[in-house]
Amino acid sequence: MAEGDQELQDLYREVLLDYFRSGSHKGTLEAPDFRAHGINPVCGDEIELTMRKGEGGKISEVRFSGHGCVISQASSAMMAEALEGRSVSKARELVASFKDMMLSKSPLESLPDELEALKSLEGVRKFPMRVKCATLAWNTLSQGLSAGEGKKSEFQEAE
Amino acid sequence: MDIKKIREDFPILNRKIRGKTLVYLDNAATTQKPRQVIEALVDFYQNHNANIHRGVHTLSDEATSMVEESRIKTAAFINAPKPETVIFTRNATEAINLVAHSWARKFLKAGDEIVLTEMEHHSNLVPWQMLAAEKQVVLRHIPMTPEGTLDLEAGRKLITAKTKLVSFTAASNALGTLIPVEKIISLAKVAGAKTLVDASQWAPHRALDVVKWDCDFLAFSAHKMLGPTGVGVLYGKEALLEDMDPFLGGGDMISRVQLDRFTPNVLPFKFEAGTPNIADEAAFGQALDYLSAIGLDAIAAHEAALTKKAIETLSALPGVTIYGPKDISQRGGVVSFNVDGLHPHDVGTALDLEGVAVRAGHHCCQPLMNKLKTPGTARASFYIYNTFEEVEALGKALDKAIAFFMKKPAAVR
Ligand SMILES: Cc1ncc(COP(=O)(O)O)c(C=O)c1O
Numbered sequence: 184m185a186e187g188d189q190e191l192q193d194l195y196r197e198v199l200l201d202y203f204r205s206g207s208h209k210g211t212l213e214a215p216d217f218r219a220h221g222i223n224p225v226c227g228d229e230i231e232l233t234m235r236k237g238e239g240g241k242i243s244e245v246r247f248s249g250h251g252c253v254i255s256q257a258s259s260a261m262m263a264e265a266l267e268g269r270s271v272s273k274a275r276e277l278v279a280s281f282k283d284m285m286l287s288k289s290p291l292e293s294l295p296d297e298l299e300a301l302k303s304l305e306g307v308r309k310f311p312m313r314v315k316c317a318t319l320a321w322n323t324l325s326q327g328l329s330a331g332e333g334k335k336s337e338f339q340e341a342e
Numbered sequence: 343m344d345i346k347k348i349r350e351d352f353p354i355l356n357r358k359i360r361g362k363t364l365v366y367l368d369n370a371a372t373t374q375k376p377r378q379v380i381e382a383l384v385d386f387y388q389n390h391n392a393n394i395h396r397g398v399h400t401l402s403d404e405a406t407s408m409v410e411e412s413r414i415k416t417a418a419f420i421n422a423p424k425p426e427t428v429i430f431t432r433n434a435t436e437a438i439n440l441v442a443h444s445w446a447r448k449f450l451k452a453g454d455e456i457v458l459t460e461m462e463h464h465s466n467l468v469p470w471q472m473l474a475a476e477k478q479v480v481l482r483h484i485p486m487t488p489e490g491t492l493d494l495e496a497g498r499k500l501i502t503a504k505t506k507l508v509s510f511t512a513a514s515n516a517l518g519t520l521i522p523v524e525k526i527i528s529l530a531k532v533a534g535a536k537t538l539v540d541a542s543q544w545a546p547h548r549a550l551d552v553v554k555w556d557c558d559f560l561a562f563s564a565h566k567m568l569g570p571t572g573v574g575v576l577y578g579k580e581a582l583l584e585d586m587d588p589f590l591g592g593g594d595m596i597s598r599v600q601l602d603r604f605t606p607n608v609l610p611f612k613f614e615a616g617t618p619n620i621a622d623e624a625a626f627g628q629a630l631d632y633l634s635a636i637g638l639d640a641i642a643a644h645e646a647a648l649t650k651k652a653i654e655t656l657s658a659l660p661g662v663t664i665y666g667p668k669d670i671s672q673r674g675g676v677v678s679f680n681v682d683g684l685h686p687h688d689v690g691t692a693l694d695l696e697g698v699a700v701r702a703g704h705h706c707c708q709p710l711m712n713k714l715k716t717p718g719t720a721r722a723s724f725y726i727y728n729t730f731e732e733v734e735a736l737g738k739a740l741d742k743a744i745a746f747f748m749k750k751p752a753a754v755r
Binding site: 190191226253 | 695
């Protein structure tokens with residue numbers, strides 16, 4: 184196999200492509216408890232996150248909409264999947280662990296089990312220009328959680 | 343045009359990107375530099391470095407002459423009647439902002455109109471939005487047709503007695519469309535409006551004559567035409583430049599200063615406050631010499647041939663959409679495209695892994711992208727050193743990327 188192919192597969196793991204193609208968790212929830220909007224000015228990508236809470240204040244449903252590349256769409260879908268059923272404080276912890284891993288502040292192994300699928304984004308760390316594609320949804324979420332329930336929040340990645 | 347020989351002048355073309363030979367197709371963003379320009383920079387710092395216009399010593403004299411030599415060459419390159427009508431700025435963006443600040447802010451009033459087009463780079467849009475907010479000036483935009491050309495009929499109606507300025511790009515950086523510059527200038531003149539031509543994507547690629555165009559202002563960047571970064575050019579008609587207010591205040595732009603007032607310097611120094619980008623301005627002269635030696639007509643013809651081949655190659659691939667005019671005579675060396683179901687960033691990264699450098703994104707033209715109903719495109723743009731083999735390499739790399747991303751989905755988890 185040529186070197187380029189290997190690198191392409193290393194960056195775009197099969198798991199990522201599966202999430203991207205599956206369209207899982209895409210959409211917008213009616214009457215959400217949280218709504219957060221994020222934009223990456225470098226590429227113009229946008230994301231709209233909606234969340235609903237259920238029993239015991241746990242996050243019950245997460246949906247995302249907007250356009251983006253394989254990396255941002257797959258990362259959003261995996262995030263949505265990982266957060267459903269978690270408490271808000273757990274969600275915050277997961278956001279922090281994920282961002283530390285993507286920014287290479289902590290090793291891949293430090294990712295908690297809840298974020299197992301996210302390990303497929305490992306290859307992105309070698310492409311600094313693309314790291315923001317992976318973190319956009321997470322930063323948007325984190326902003327939404329800080330803004331609080333019923334508020335609309337805006338997040339913008341720094342260039 | 344001996345491409346092989348030209349390529350030998352560009353050291354960076356030997357670079358390997360992830361083990362592959364670099365195929366540099368992002369020339370609309372910035373071009374590579376020939377060793378003549380690189381050596382001129384080194385020569386300046388090693389042998390002539392001094393501040394200009396402020397010393398009687400030999401080095402200062404030499405440095406001053408080198409910058410003024412570049413100004414003379416720039417004037418000749420665009421056929422400006424006098425070197426003093428050529429002002430050096432940091433880039434095209436600053437040149438446009440200079441006109442907004444020093445001319446428009448002084449002479450335009452509430453209700454006056456500025457006509458732009460839907461194809462403008464953000465740098466010929468945002469300065470006018472800022473001015474419009476400050477002065478209650480109204481902005482109008484000549485629409486783009488679905489094919490990516492300007493709708494001149496609509497333009498004719500938009501340019502009226504209220505129009506004080508028509509500011510437009512001569513060639514679209516996002517789509518490659520060549521704009522009928524002289525037609526627009528004549529519409530503006532009939533209405534009594536001034537004109538600013540953003541020649542950022544024209545000056546590097548085809549012959550330009552400000553007298554023939556009879557534009558009032560013209561702006562471009564040296565870095566898109568083999569020159570160093572940090573040098574832009576503003577040409578203006580002498581009488582207009584004379585009437586304008588200074589831009590930035592400071593040293594060099596004054597002829598006399600007292601504690602409570604100053605008298606501005608003569609052209610072009612009135613607009614060049616502070617120590618300029620001396621080394622880069624000096625080296626820019628080498629870039630102009632290099633381009634003139636090849637000849638702008640030969641450059642345009644070479645790029646047209648590459649563009650034709652690129653359009654043929656890319657449109658033969660599955661799911662590829664190419665934007666911009668179908669008629670090759672209406673476009674410069676830019677091919678903007680998308681692949682169905684793929685984001686331009688993923689295309690850009692996949693091509694990079696094959697050593698092929700293209701731009702992916704909105705190309706600083708978000709309104710145009712909105713009109714095309716796409717968040718962005720991938721864009722290949724050509725210059726004097728690009729070869730047909732490189733166009734083939736682009737085709738092969740894109741084919742591979744499509745095959746990789748479009749293979750049958752595995753069972754959804
Ligand atoms: C049409 C056009 N105008 C203006 C600019 C701005 O040039 P600079 O960033 O050098 O000021 C560019 C460069 O991207 C351009 O393509």
